[in-house]
Amino acid sequence: MCGVIGIVGQAPVNQALFDGLTVLQHRGQDAAGIVTCDGDRLFLRKDNGLVRDVFHTRHMVRLTGTMGIGHVRYPTAGNASSAEAQPFYVNSPYGITLAHNGNLTNMESLKEELFLEDQRHINTDSDSEVLLNVFAHELQARGKLALEPEDVFDAIGAVHRRCSGAYAAVSMITGFGVIAFRDPNGIRPLVFGRRTTEDGGEEYIVASESVAVDVLGFEMVRDVAPGEAVVITTDGQLHTRQCAENPQLSPCIFEQVYFARPDSMIDGVSVYKSRLRMGEKLAAKIAREHPDHDIDVVIPIPDTSRTSALELCNHLGLTYREGFIKNRYIGRTFIMPGQTQRKKSVRQKLNAIELEFRGKNVLLVDDSIVRGTTSQQIVQMARDSGARNVYFASAAPPVRYPNVYGIDMPAVTELIGHDRDEEAIGEAIGADWLVYQDLADLEESAREGNPDIHRFDASCFCGDYVTGDITPEYLTELEAARNDEARSGKESLNHNAIVDLHNDA
Numbered sequence: 001m002c003g004v005i006g007i008v009g010q011a012p013v014n015q016a017l018f019d020g021l022t023v024l025q026h027r028g029q030d031a032a033g034i035v036t037c038d039g040d041r042l043f044l045r046k047d048n049g050l051v052r053d054v055f056h057t058r059h060m061v062r063l064t065g066t067m068g069i070g071h072v073r074y075p076t077a078g079n080a081s082s083a084e085a086q087p088f089y090v091n092s093p094y095g096i097t098l099a100h101n102g103n104l105t106n107m108e109s110l111k112e113e114l115f116l117e118d119q120r121h122i123n124t125d126s127d128s129e130v131l132l133n134v135f136a137h138e139l140q141a142r143g144k145l146a147l148e149p150e151d152v153f154d155a156i157g158a159v160h161r162r163c164s165g166a167y168a169a170v171s172m173i174t175g176f177g178v179i180a181f182r183d184p185n186g187i188r189p190l191v192f193g194r195r196t197t198e199d200g201g202e203e204y205i206v207a208s209e210s211v212a213v214d215v216l217g218f219e220m221v222r223d224v225a226p227g228e229a230v231v232i233t234t235d236g237q238l239h240t241r242q243c244a245e246n247p248q249l250s251p252c253i254f255e256q257v258y259f260a261r262p263d264s265m266i267d268g269v270s271v272y273k274s275r276l277r278m279g280e281k282l283a284a285k286i287a288r289e290h291p292d293h294d295i296d297v298v299i300p301i302p303d304t305s306r307t308s309a310l311e312l313c314n315h316l317g318l319t320y321r322e323g324f325i326k327n328r329y330i331g332r333t334f335i336m337p338g339q340t341q342r343k344k345s346v347r348q349k350l351n352a353i354e355l356e357f358r359g360k361n362v363l364l365v366d367d368s369i370v371r372g373t374t375s376q377q378i379v380q381m382a383r384d385s386g387a388r389n390v391y392f393a394s395a396a397p398p399v400r401y402p403n404v405y406g407i408d409m410p411a412v413t414e415l416i417g418h419d420r421d422e423e424a425i426g427e428a429i430g431a432d433w434l435v436y437q438d439l440a441d442l443e444e445s446a447r448e449g450n451p452d453i454h455r456f457d458a459s460c461f462c463g464d465y466v467t468g469d470i471t472p473e474y475l476t477e478l479e480a481a482r483n484d485e486a487r488s489g490k491e492s493l494n495h496n497a498i499v500d501l502h503n504d505a
């Protein structure tokens with residue numbers, strides 16, 4: 001997952017973009033970037049690292065201008081080199097930059113097409129560079145010197161016809177404006193907001209999550225619809241158009257489970273309330289399957305599971321205790337690159353309060369079990385702290401299939417649930433019993449927030465991919481290219497400097 005942001009303001013936007021990216025940091029911890037536009041010049045700063053580490057004062061003062069876009073990255077294609085940090089830039093036509101959340105599923109054929117037919121050069125393995133070049137080519141094909149919003153909409157219509165997969169993207173065209181567009185399934189989230197300045201001018205923001213809109217003092221306008229594009233020109237005019245032929249909202253359910261912040265609204269659904277409902281439904285299942293349970297205490301695995309664990313506990317009428325304390329200076333472990341780092345980080349991040357475990361039957365609750373890195377270690381920590389019995393509940397169903405839309409779980413063999421039934425997963429993580437949410441209950445938890453959502457992308461739970469183009473061969477190739485072992489080899493070779501937009505920022 002990545003986070004994207006774009007602002008067209010009346011005053012310099014560098015600080016607001018920085019602040020917005022820190023609010024979206026939970027979506028990507030590996031790299032960050034901002035590009036601003038001042039007149040006909042672009043200013044770019046991007047590198048690997050957290051937002052607070054990438055932007056120093058000397059970079060910030062050079063990011064001048066009243067419009068810009070930004071990105072926080074969690075790689076799901078290419079590699080983790082700083083050369084693939086975003087936003088990406090192409091100089092022709094107009095000088096275009098782009099930041100992307102999601103993953104293209106036809107990147108290889110697009111890359112070939114771009115080279116053979118469009119005569120464009122791609123310099124990295126990033127699918128986002130491919131997306132930018134498809135967009136740039138389609139704009140160029142309109143052959144206009146003075147661009148109109150309609151030209152941009154036509155170009156995005158062509159992007160939709162050519163690209164498959166997930167893309168919630170923010171782009172900026174030098175001297176023209178900021179553009180936001182979402183794939184025809186609306187797999188990844190994208191919202192926009194507005195505020196009026198004291199002298200009556202309009203300022204606009206687009207962002208991955210509504211929390212960035214709130215925190216920066218904008219008012220939510222709405223979600224960008226699947227297939228829709230939003231254009232905000234430098235003079236603060238808003239234009240919107242549906243650019244896809246058959247859009248159908250099918251948002252990723254894993255945003256509700258884990259990715260998004262609970263204080264965000266996605267497609268009309270409060271992430272917080274949907275997690276509460278996950279807890280309620282999971283409690284009902286535990287009561288059904290273990291009517292005579294002997295649970296003494298419910299303990300969440302911080303951070304994300306807290307919301308559902310508390311509601312689960314309320315519905316079972318049990319005691320809720322914070323038995324694990326999280327080191328607030330360690331990031332999210334699941335989105336770290338590489339299994340060695342993820343494994344080590346669980347122990348650095350979470351520590352048990354022994355007296356909450358000693359002699360007790362504890363129910364540990366997590367939002368999901370993916371590779372099992374967290375749950376295996378946590379169950380062991382509970383036992384080491386003297387728990388009598390350790391039960392486990394997951395607010396999401398077993399993750400059994402790879403994700404191809406912007407969550408980094410490309411290798412089925414790395415998923416603890418891929419070849420095990422629920423009992424065997426329980427054994428593998430060392431729990432005395434394990435209860436998983438049913439998929440229908442998970443979907444219902446989110447849908448209750450917006451009954452108009454008829455379909456979710458729940459492919460990692462059920463293997464049904466909403467773009468309909470995912471073949472077993474594609475998954476085999478993806479696994480070979482992106483399993484942990486393949487990547488650790490690649491990344492150690494990669495220390496190249498960024499070949500990109502050169503300025504003194």
Ligand SMILES: O=P(O)(O)OC[C@H]1O[C@H](OP(=O)(O)OP(=O)(O)O)[C@H](O)[C@@H]1O
Nearest residue numbers: 303304332333334369370371372373374
């Ligand atoms: O089975 P695994 O492969 O370990 O993945 C699942 C775990 O990873 C995530 O936590 P993370 O530490 O990333 O973030 P959080 O603090 O937001 O819960 C998630 O909340 C689960 O705890």
Ligand SMILES: NC(=O)CC[C@H](N)C(=O)O
Nearest residue numbers: 001002075076077101102
């Ligand atoms: N998680 C994401 O959205 C990643 C965006 C893009 N596919 C990249 O790898 O950089």
Ligand SMILES: [Mg+2]
Nearest residue numbers: 301302303304
């Ligand atoms: Mg967690």
